[in-house]
Amino acid sequence: MFLLKRRELASLIEQFLELEAALKRVELGVFPRYTQRKAVESLISLVRNLTSSLEYLSSSDSAMFLIEKGYGVLQAIYGLIEKIERSNVHYTPLGAVYLAEYLAEKVGRRVIPIICFQSSTSSHTRLSDLLRLVAPLLPPGSQELKEEVIFITLPYFLKNDPLFHCLIAHELALHMMESMGSLEGILTKVASKQLLVLAADRLATLMIGPSYLFTLLNLNMPSSVEEERIRSIASLLLDEGYYEEKLLDGLLPPLAKAHPLADLDQICEVEGYLRKTNAYYSHETFEREVPQLVSRLLELLPPNEVNLHDTGTRPAEIPSIINAGWIVRLQSMPAIYEILKAQKPEEKYQARKKFNALIEKAIELSVIHKSLLEAEV
């Protein structure tokens, strides 16, 4: 029995060493951003700690249990490596990466987002969850993360449509609730996963405005699921004043009685926290920026900046760019087709691609513009 355990342990250590070698190879990959490198670094550090812990594992009765856990962790880390590789510049549009970084930074909880388009639904995994799983295997003092890494997976079929990347906000909202300890409270109180989804929807709407609603409305979800979520978001948009917005005439759904979600203490707490951070995208910002950006798009210009009262410009906020994109897509695509002389289906497809490219370009220009302005100061 003892020999069997030793052999299994030796095999597991070998596999962890192979895992470290794989991570080293990934580290040399082509990444869109420094965030991917940071994620690889975090995983390498975790794997090294695990390997050295396994080397000193005693032959106690609990060893087999820990060995079994080790195999599970091995598989989980390979899964994360795949996500990191899929997040590289060949597979992942930078617009999505920039949006995730923008929102993560605004939330202000030291989060490194890794985005990949891999599955048919959206989801997320956190490095801290993995760390908790292997806590018994780690030496004391190596169980804390300096920065959380969140691996967000979005449906592959949405990869080339920047307007649907709003789903990132929902995953970040779930992470916010998890990291603030609100999740447990919500689940205990109402014992409903659906309610958790509704709460994340509300937070996502506070982060990126009506564009989140348009994303859900155009996702073709099952209608029973959709209705309750749409009602809940619509009631929040009403509270935020968007139903009086002329630019949104005819685009928002009719109001219906929504689940009294906002009464839940935990959700109030997280919404209150979010409203105090820079992550809150207010109706005022929408009013100030989106009409100008819509006009730019209708002239086939990227909606990346807004005019100031004196003769200057400044970069637009990324949620404003996405809101403008949705408004034009829902209201004025025929005008875009006309500008681009697109009549046949193939021509319209190309025009739509050009339109999406303008949105992606605007997001990138806004990020670069901001960075260069900071450098000038």
Next chain:
Amino acid sequence: MTVLSKEEILRRLFTSNRNEKLVITPLISKSQISAGSVDLRLGTEFIITKRTKYSLLDPAQQNIEEEIAQYQEKIHVPFREKLILRPNQLILGSTLEYIKLPEDLMGYVIGRSSWGRLGLIIATATLVGPGYAGVLTLELVNLGEADIALYPAARIAQLVLHKVTGGEVTGGEVTGGEDGYLKKPLSKYAGATGPEFSKLHKDKEWRILSGDSPSL
């Protein structure tokens, strides 16, 4: 043709008259505008050549568009990263700025001498037609002996703007040019957000030049 002065460029950038409006976005700083030209930055998308795939590019060949797409590859070099340009290597880049010219202006893209002294040539096809909207594709060639590091958002080129005079300006085309060159529709690359593959094969005369058409 007259060259636009700094004052006229600024006026055109901030005018509310749509017929005269010049768009260069983003314009990070007014110091990018000097007497007679606007500094342009390098974009983040590039088209590089896969050297071993094809030995011949024949614009008259059927399916040349697909072949060019296989021969060349689009890559993205993010902001704060760099791309190394080897001696004698040609890559296509683009300006970071998206440009829209009114229909009474045209432009020429020229290199900045500081880069030229390192051996970098930034453009060989430099005409920007009236009414053009999009980023400008740059043909980047390293004529020096040493590798050159290219950083997205670095100031790399200059756009010199001219007023088009003496002809009627209509719908993206200028008529009345002396040699007829400007009579050609200029919308082939319009609306681009990154460097574009060559569309030389779309010129109609290839059918004649390659002998596919029975008569001139």
